[in-house]
Amino acid sequence: MRLLSIALVPLAGLAAAHLDMVDPCPRYSPRGVNCPPTPAGAALDYSMSSPLGRMQPLCKHTTPWPRPAASWTAGQSVTVRLAEGGAPHGGGHCQFSLSYDGGHNFVVVHEVLQRCFGPDNSQRRFTFALPSGLPSSSKAVFAWTWVNAIGNREFYMNCADVSISGTAQSYTGKLMTIANHDGYPTIPEFNGNSARGVELYQNASKITVR
Secondary structure, three states: OHHHHHHHHHHHHHOOOOOOEEEOOOOOOOOOOOOOOOOOOOOOOOOOOOOOOOOOOOOOOOOOOOOOOEEEEOOOEEEEEEOOOOOOOOOEEEEEEEEOOOOOOOEEEEEEOOEOOOOOOOOOEEEEEOOOOOEOEEEEEEEEEEEEOOOOOOEEEEEEEEEEEOOEOOEEEEEOOOOOOOOOOOOOOOOOOOOOOHHHHHOOOEEEEO
């Protein structure tokens, strides 16, 4: 019995979940809120809380839901929810972004840097106002991204298909920051310095979406 219990300890550690978005429902999520039907030929993804593989494309799944998972209006307050629990890896940097070109380029609409999940790493709901100057789109892609403070250098990303109702022709904002992913900068472990890597976010290029 003693040998068995020792063997199970590392397995329990490996089974610990990270974090994933559940609302709006990301592509192929098995536990998201108000999820559209899974596209024909696609399967639910039971590794939604895993980091983006270094060779995986942005969003991981490039085929969208058959209909939007949420309908938003420019300027309105929205709440994004992550699954409860999970392993917050000491917090880190989070961004919330929108793509108008199918998930290739993303403009930031909200960000929480240094302590993404609050001082005690328990925050799982994020409420913020969408920019009032967003243009309309029936096929926008919303992304939650996270660079963890502690542990392996990883980049987490969940994408949800949403519709946006707006009156503007275009919107200009910061380009979403990508780090710890193939071909992009690596942000080292924070080691108590929560400002590590912040300059990548502050100095991000501007992008205009239409």
